[in-house]
Amino acid sequence: MNTQLDYSCTVKTLPFLYIETVKAGRLLAAGHTAEDIKAKAINKNLFQLKTEARKKEVAVMVLKRLAVLDTFLLDKLVTGTGETAKQLVLYTIMKTDRLFFEFMREVFQDKLIVKQPYIGTGDFSFFFPQQSGTERNSSCLD
Template identity: 50%
Template structure:
């Protein structure tokens, strides 16, 4: 996938959604199509949330992420171990959100490369300031947008097991990824996402 797509800030109102992603992946494996899944989300409340608007939002977000995954990854989310499934969800977020991928590649990956395993507030500030200099669109976002993005990034990393702690001392954790998944990422030409996750050049 080319990195010519636009920067977006919609992740600020979304979250990791691992359980929801696994549920929808299971429905896809059973042969349900996008329309049927969205209908089940609204009518059957498969995500156990109060409002119909939120049900639709979760369904749309999860389906968008799953669309960038092939059958191998969807099968792994459904039937693989939890830790592998979580890393595949992180991969799907990187594939659908340019800014999050660049954060993972430029900040998270470098933390592991340089053995600097604490993620500080200043790391986010430096990253976002650099992006503001590189993109007029990012520069136009409000301070509250960056504050929310930071919170969501931390929560995604924490819930996926890539971070210990969500407060001041946030320790970066190198994930253990199944060799089968590592090889598949390399075979399909997505090594850059793998490197962002495991801290390799």
């Protein structure tokens, strides 16, 4: 990563958002501006969410994630296979969520090296060690 991001944990409150990201990506690729997409998300309920706050929150996060894609990757997101799109959404999360990036780098990268392409509960315990009792270092797991 080129820029230093502050630690944040968006994966719990704003998980994968695959469908929302692809919808917004299609609009962006078709020439709509980020402001236009945000307005559609809020006013026309583009992502079919219940509350105004959630509409804004999802729109802002999806647009933040899409902003890390260049035109080539944006095109692959909207015209590529479902698997390619899922990998690109994962890439955008890694580019915008430092904690998730470091988890993937420190835990999943090691798993891939030894040909174990899955993550188990123990891997989370390794990365987020428990302090005393049930208290944890990260509010992401609460």
